Amino acid sequence: MNYRHAFHAGNPADVMKHAALARVLAYLGRKDTPFRVLDTHAGAGLYDLAGASAQRTGEAEGGIEAVLAAELAGKLPAPAAALLAPYLDCIRTLRAEGRQLYPGSPALALALSRPQDRFLFCELNREERAKLEKRVGADARVKILAQDGWQALSAHLPPRERRGLVLVDPPFEEPGEFQRMVAGLEAAYLRFATGIFMLWYPIKDLRAVDAFRRDIARLGLPKTLKVELDFATVRSLDVLSGSGLIIVNPPFTLADELRTVLNALAPILARDGQGRARVSWLTPAG
Numbered sequence: 001m002n003y004r005h006a007f008h009a010g011n012p013a014d015v016m017k018h019a020a021l022a023r024v025l026a027y028l029g030r031k032d033t034p035f036r037v038l039d040t041h042a043g044a045g046l047y048d049l050a051g052a053s054a055q056r057t058g059e060a061e062g063g064i065e066a067v068l069a070a071e072l073a074g075k076l077p078a079p080a081a082a083l084l085a086p087y088l089d090c091i092r093t094l095r096a097e098g099r100q101l102y103p104g105s106p107a108l109a110l111a112l113s114r115p116q117d118r119f120l121f122c123e124l125n126r127e128e129r130a131k132l133e134k135r136v137g138a139d140a141r142v143k144i145l146a147q148d149g150w151q152a153l154s155a156h157l158p159p160r161e162r163r164g165l166v167l168v169d170p171p172f173e174e175p176g177e178f179q180r181m182v183a184g185l186e187a188a189y190l191r192f193a194t195g196i197f198m199l200w201y202p203i204k205d206l207r208a209v210d211a212f213r214r215d216i217a218r219l220g221l222p223k224t225l226k227v228e229l230d231f232a233t234v235r236s237l238d239v240l241s242g243s244g245l246i247i248v249n250p251p252f253t254l255a256d257e258l259r260t261v262l263n264a265l266a267p268i269l270a271r272d273g274q275g276r277a278r279v280s281w282l283t284p285a286g
């Protein structure tokens, strides 16, 4: 396991994923009843974009930094800015003391939750897990496990709260990750059919992505939304040209919200200014 998210934190793929995550959490927070977040591949939780790893790639410059600059310059359409507010406010709060911090999925989930909500974060890499412990481990609502995230999908579902979100965000550095995702979703859905599932995937190898979409559709789970954002027109098997999310049981407002948000973000996040967002149902909404 060589993957370190610190090199990629705040890049266009992270922005797309975290903007969607923030909308789902905003929805879950509308009811007083508690929810649980199971984050199967949690990472280090919080990132310093001024640190050596982020600076080496500079990926956040074309991601979150470009979005924050556009918002400051009033270049985000008002409806998109309003929908992005919880996510961007979380970043601004983290940066209040002047450090260029960026929330990973654990820090974002905690920031957009209430005292009654609970969190299970799985992270296999020892160093990343130690950072996660340091950054969010003191929060009594949080449990951090050194468990394989794929196993957690069976071991920890359904949650006691019977409502919540399962985020599956593997590094895609090993072969078979797409197939593992399909099998993991199928097993997890059997245990927690009312849960919201968010699965992130890279758009590099279009044939692999096509097969993955077909395999997910073939599971026949009702209410499966596909959300994709292309941020480069040049395709290559080695370079990320876009990013996707499969969302099962999305909040009823989410498809429209993400269309608004991603259509606004696409030109900002695209390397050539020609980004494209696609939001459509893989299986029917109702």
Ligand SMILES: C[S@@+](CC[C@H](N)C(=O)[O-])C[C@H]1O[C@@H](n2cnc3c(N)ncnc32)[C@H](O)[C@@H]1O
Binding pocket: 001, 003, 004, 005, 017, 039, 040, 041, 042, 043, 044, 045, 103, 104, 105, 106, 122, 123, 124, 125, 128, 147, 148, 149, 150, 169, 170, 171
């Ligand atoms: C893409 S990063 C996660 C980013 C995080 N979800 C976020 O949005 O901030 C993937 C993480 O999964 C960890 N990992 C890899 N294989 C794993 C496994 N089988 N179970 C749990 N964690 C794993 C890696 O060490 C890495 O930190």
